[in-house]
Amino acid sequence: MKNPSHLLSVAALTAVFSTTWNAVAPAQSCDRALEATYKVTFVADWSQQTHPTDFPNNPHFSGLIGGTHLPNFSLWEVGALASNGMESMAESGSKLALTQEVNNAIGAGDAEFLLSGSGTGSPGSTSLTFDVTSDFPAVSLVSMIAPSPDWFVGVDGLELFQNDRWLEEVVVTLMPFDAGTDDGTTYTSSNADSNPPQLIYEITGYPFFGVPIGTFTFTKITADDLALCVDQLVAGQNATLTVSHGTPQETIAILWSTSLGSTTANSGTWCVDFGIVFPPANPYSRLVSFGDCDANGDYQVTRPVPASAAGVTLYLQAAEENTCPDTRMSNIVTRVVL
Numbered sequence: 001m002k003n004p005s006h007l008l009s010v011a012a013l014t015a016v017f018s019t020t021w022n023a024v025a026p027a028q029s030c031d032r033a034l035e036a037t038y039k040v041t042f043v044a045d046w047s048q049q050t051h052p053t054d055f056p057n058n059p060h061f062s063g064l065i066g067g068t069h070l071p072n073f074s075l076w077e078v079g080a081l082a083s084n085g086m087e088s089m090a091e092s093g094s095k096l097a098l099t100q101e102v103n104n105a106i107g108a109g110d111a112e113f114l115l116s117g118s119g120t121g122s123p124g125s126t127s128l129t130f131d132v133t134s135d136f137p138a139v140s141l142v143s144m145i146a147p148s149p150d151w152f153v154g155v156d157g158l159e160l161f162q163n164d165r166w167l168e169e170v171v172v173t174l175m176p177f178d179a180g181t182d183d184g185t186t187y188t189s190s191n192a193d194s195n196p197p198q199l200i201y202e203i204t205g206y207p208f209f210g211v212p213i214g215t216f217t218f219t220k221i222t223a224d225d226l227a228l229c230v231d232q233l234v235a236g237q238n239a240t241l242t243v244s245h246g247t248p249q250e251t252i253a254i255l256w257s258t259s260l261g262s263t264t265a266n267s268g269t270w271c272v273d274f275g276i277v278f279p280p281a282n283p284y285s286r287l288v289s290f291g292d293c294d295a296n297g298d299y300q301v302t303r304p305v306p307a308s309a310a311g312v313t314l315y316l317q318a319a320e321e322n323t324c325p326d327t328r329m330s331n332i333v334t335r336v337v338l
């Protein structure tokens with residue numbers, strides 16, 4: 001059973017939050033990064049049928065390795081020298097040195113998350129689920145073509161967050177690259193370290209002849225589309241709530257709840273997928289605020305927190321109007337009213 005004082009607090013919150021409408025301008029920016037989870041599926045097509053020239057035994061790809069990073073950071077790129085980690089990956093399939101390079105980049109503030117997954121026989125497929133944020137929106141991911149001297153497939157700095165939007169799905173057609181670190185010319189050439197090393201280049205001729213190796217398909221699983229920032233909530237004082245990454249001039253609703261869960265609705269202009277729960281009979285009783293973004297897509301409102309709310313745990317989430325059939329939701333903010 002819920003205790004009566006808790007219910008009283010909730011009732012008081014409803015009354016105050018739903019009857020006070022005082023948006024302030026100009027809005028500050030909520031500097032919280034947007035978070036997303038993607039799945040990348042590597043479909044390897046490389047086979048005797050697609051690439052008959054000298055096709056080797058035991059065709060496979062080494063474990064996926066890479067990271068999410070700043071757009072101006074590069075783990076590898078065509079026309080540049082391969083790092084030691086890229087050389088090791090492309091020649092032996094080892095992840096160790098490249099893992100260290102990604103971790104070093106994370107330590108230097110250039111990268112955010114290490115990506116590490118399994119390899120696959122070919123033809124075959126493997127997938128990897130990973131987190132990414134709008135502050136480090138670029139993903140690089142590679143895998144050795146094996147057996148080979150120093151050949152690999154991969155993406156270099158694919159940005160999953162562009163123009164203030166997460167991409168729903170991106171299909172990358174994979175072509176073979178040469179890391180420039182081994183002079184072998186056939187799949188099964190013995191080791192011949194390149195001295196001096198050459199620049200990374202796409203192999204357009206033998207033995208691939210322009211036929212793609214496979215695909216990386218990046219699919220958005222979940223994502224925050226709006227960033228919600230909420231001050232500390234202090235009973236009897238004003239609190240400021242800020243939403244960023246909204247569509248300029250579009251309407252934002254912020255709602256509160258005392259429980260996490262699920263509330264979805266499709267009412268024509270409001271297609272929402274809340275991770276918090278509202279009373280079915282009157283969801284609008286949980287409305288904190290409702291108003292328009294400014295020209296930057298920011299929205300800000302100040303609300304009084306009722307004195308009776310002290311000790312209550314609140315969950316708050318924002319939604320944007322006119323995005324149907326897609327939803328545009330914020331992160332969920334959890335606050336214990338002080």
Ligand SMILES: [Ca+2]
Pocket residue numbers: 149150178179180181182183184
């Ligand atoms: Ca080479």
Ligand SMILES: [Ca+2]
Pocket residue numbers: 087091181182192193194
């Ligand atoms: Ca080498």
